[in-house]
Amino acid sequence: MLNVLKIALRNLARYGRRTLLTSTLITLGVVAVLLFIGIAGSFKALMIGQFTDGVLGNLEVHRKGYVASIDSLPLNLNMSPAMVQKVEQVLDKTPGIEVYSERVKLGAMFSNFTETTSIRVNGVVPAKEAATIPLMPGRLIEGSKQPPLLKPGEILIPKLLAQGLNVKLGDTVVLVATNLQGSVNGKTFVVRGILDSASGPSGRDGYIDINDARSLLRMTQPEVSEIAIRLKDPAQLEQVDAQLSRELAGITNQQGKQALEVHTWADLSPFSSIVKMIDLLTLFIKIMLVSIVLVSVLNVMIMAVYERIREIGTIAAIGTPPARILSLFLTEGLLLGLGGTALGTAISLAVIYALHLHKIVFNFGMQQGLVLAPSVSVRDVVVIVVMVVLMALLASLQPAWKASRMDPVRALSHV
Amino acid sequence: MQLIRAEQLVKTYRAGEVEVPAVKGVDFTIDAKSFVAFVGPSGSGKTTLLNMIGCLDHPTSGKLTVLDTDVTSLDRRAAANFRGQHMGFVFQDFNLIPVLSVYENIEYPLIMVQNWPEQKRRAQITRLLEAVGMAGQANKRPDQISGGQKQRVAVARALATNAKLVLADEPTANLDHDTAYQVLALMKKMRDELGTTFLFSTHDPKIMAEAEVLFTLEDGRLNNATLVAKAEAAHA
Numbered sequence: 001m002l003n004v005l006k007i008a009l010r011n012l013a014r015y016g017r018r019t020l021l022t023s024t025l026i027t028l029g030v031v032a033v034l035l036f037i038g039i040a041g042s043f044k045a046l047m048i049g050q051f052t053d054g055v056l057g058n059l060e061v062h063r064k065g066y067v068a069s070i071d072s073l074p075l076n077l078n079m080s081p082a083m084v085q086k087v088e089q090v091l092d093k094t095p096g097i098e099v100y101s102e103r104v105k106l107g108a109m110f111s112n113f114t115e116t117t118s119i120r121v122n123g124v125v126p127a128k129e130a131a132t133i134p135l136m137p138g139r140l141i142e143g144s145k146q147p148p149l150l151k152p153g154e155i156l157i158p159k160l161l162a163q164g165l166n167v168k169l170g171d172t173v174v175l176v177a178t179n180l181q182g183s184v185n186g187k188t189f190v191v192r193g194i195l196d197s198a199s200g201p202s203g204r205d206g207y208i209d210i211n212d213a214r215s216l217l218r219m220t221q222p223e224v225s226e227i228a229i230r231l232k233d234p235a236q237l238e239q240v241d242a243q244l245s246r247e248l249a250g251i252t253n254q255q256g257k258q259a260l261e262v263h264t265w266a267d268l269s270p271f272s273s274i275v276k277m278i279d280l281l282t283l284f285i286k287i288m289l290v291s292i293v294l295v296s297v298l299n300v301m302i303m304a305v306y307e308r309i310r311e312i313g314t315i316a317a318i319g320t321p322p323a324r325i326l327s328l329f330l331t332e333g334l335l336l337g338l339g340g341t342a343l344g345t346a347i348s349l350a351v352i353y354a355l356h357l358h359k360i361v362f363n364f365g366m367q368q369g370l371v372l373a374p375s376v377s378v379r380d381v382v383v384i385v386v387m388v389v390l391m392a393l394l395a396s397l398q399p400a401w402k403a404s405r406m407d408p409v410r411a412l413s414h415v
Numbered sequence: 416m417q418l419i420r421a422e423q424l425v426k427t428y429r430a431g432e433v434e435v436p437a438v439k440g441v442d443f444t445i446d447a448k449s450f451v452a453f454v455g456p457s458g459s460g461k462t463t464l465l466n467m468i469g470c471l472d473h474p475t476s477g478k479l480t481v482l483d484t485d486v487t488s489l490d491r492r493a494a495a496n497f498r499g500q501h502m503g504f505v506f507q508d509f510n511l512i513p514v515l516s517v518y519e520n521i522e523y524p525l526i527m528v529q530n531w532p533e534q535k536r537r538a539q540i541t542r543l544l545e546a547v548g549m550a551g552q553a554n555k556r557p558d559q560i561s562g563g564q565k566q567r568v569a570v571a572r573a574l575a576t577n578a579k580l581v582l583a584d585e586p587t588a589n590l591d592h593d594t595a596y597q598v599l600a601l602m603k604k605m606r607d608e609l610g611t612t613f614l615f616s617t618h619d620p621k622i623m624a625e626a627e628v629l630f631t632l633e634d635g636r637l638n639n640a641t642l643v644a645k646a647e648a649a650h651a
Contacts, residue, residue, distance in 0.1 A: 315527065318503070318504055324527055
């Protein structure tokens with residue numbers, strides 16, 4: 001095998017310029033794909049992290065139909081305490097779940113005593129919310145980031161609202177809300193912090209203590225609008241989603257129908273479409289790479305066989321087994337693919353490492369100064385390398401097969 | 416001892432709808448360790464006959480036995496194996512592998528065809544390089560040596576696997592006369608030293624005079640009278 005390798009290498013060197021061109025093409029293709037995967041993949045991961053760790057959580061559990069009407073924050077679709085207890089029993093015994101946070105969501109009127117506007121508010125258990133949404137303190141552009149996130153009687157308000165109504169840290173404001181029975185109630189809060197806006201749903205919500213929310217809504221029992229869940233490993237999203245959906249399907253309403261729904265962050269955020277588009281682009285660029293490798297290696301190998309017909313006739317005549325002739329040409333194609341891939345991977349990793357060190361700063365939607373540190377997983381690198389090498393082998397297969405099946409007499413008389 | 420036996424050997428090529436007979440019912444036998452030339456004008460069937468003996472081509476009909484093997488029944492893989500085990504080839508255009516050195520060209524069949532161990536290979540190649548007078552050129556590439564030297568390397572390559580039969584199609588056609596005689600002398604010397612049977616084709620009258628057994632082909636038929644006369648002369 002070593003001798004086949006040696007001869008194949010020399011044959012590639014014989015047509016040095018052609019080999020260099022093809023290898024360069026493969027190298028450029030690999031660099032383009034790995035850089036795209038590194039940058040787009042890191043962007044995707046960063047943005048998903050912004051949503052899951054800054055606003056939504058990885059998964060959310062709602063009463064069935066709540067998400068369909070989420071724009072109106074329907075209080076009649078809150079989960080009852082008994083229902084919440086059952087859900088939490090399931091969550092506590094599900095291994096992939098790290099922590100969860102109950103929320104009461106409501107729409108209210110926000111007043112600074114001179115001006116009034118509407119606001120969406122999340123009533124949360126501060127410690128649990130901070131654990132479930134760990135980037136939340138980082139969104140505070142004013143106010144202490146030290147725990148607790150907030151105390152009873154305090155409110156975190158979004159930046160745009162604070163700017164619009166000229167509300168400062170420590171100001172007293174009023175929330176007025178209508179409860180399920182139509183009763184209107186008001187409650188004063190002290191502004192504890194001002195939150196930077198986040199992209200997507202709930203990115204411009206305010207936060208109060210869950211008991212304040214229940215008090216404002218005059219709830220007779222501790223209902224919950226949603227339970228946000230943080231997973232130990234976000235990569236387990238689909239498995240945990242499936243397991244939870246299965247387990248919670250057993251919780252039914254009075255009509256005996258399924259009472260609850262589980263939603264992933266992707267179900268709740270429009271960014272999931274961008275993620276799909278990034279995945280589609282990644283697939284597209286991978287297909288382009290496959291095409292580049294396939295066409296360039298096929299072209300080189302067809303030429304190699306065509307130009308060496310007499311040589312093939314000679315080695316066949318002196319008794320070289322067809323399988324060895326096949327392996328000789330396959331090895332040439334393989335080496336072409338390997339060479340281009342090795343160089344491309346090395347260049348890509350160096351560039352990605354440099355970008356990782358120097359970071360890319362960019363704005364996305366309302367979010368300013370996002371810092372991207374591109375990286376690429378070992379798995380992605382292995383997939384690309386294996387894909388290119390397999391394509392190089394596949395592209396060499398037809399010319400190599402042709403060479404191995406060549407009639408020595410015809411080959412020797414070829415001019 | 417008979418090395419090759421041909422009985423009513425026929426080869427017909429088909430060009431579209433037209434059948435072109437290349438060899439028309441040839442009978443002959445060739446003894447081991449002989450130095451044989453197939454002669455005749457271009458198109459007389461010399462190369463076709465050598466190709467059939469060399470298991471590169473199948474006869475259309477007839478019987479051909481080489482080294483006690485009915486080579487007409489060999490499939491492609493078996494024919495390749497048979498060639499690799501028992502035969503060597505020398506070509507008009509030398510057909511050395513350009514990316515390999517002189518040493519590596521001789522080594523090629525020992526690695527790619529017969530898989531000899533390193534030490535045994537080295538001893539064989541060194542011996543052959545000395546025998547063909549190319550010991551000083553071992554590391555040169557084919558494009559760095561002359562035509563005569565290339566053909567010497569080709570002879571060494573043909574003999575590398577201890578072939579019992581070497582087939583040479585017009586081995587001197589691309590060489591000047593002096594070099595051609597040197598190559599033939601080398602082939603004859605190797606026959607004497609190794610006991611290898613050499614079959615070559617030529618249309619050059621001066622070169623054919625070097626053969627010990629001469630088969631003259633005309634229009635695909637063997638002229639037996641020439642064979643007998645030459646054979647008798649050779650054995651006299």
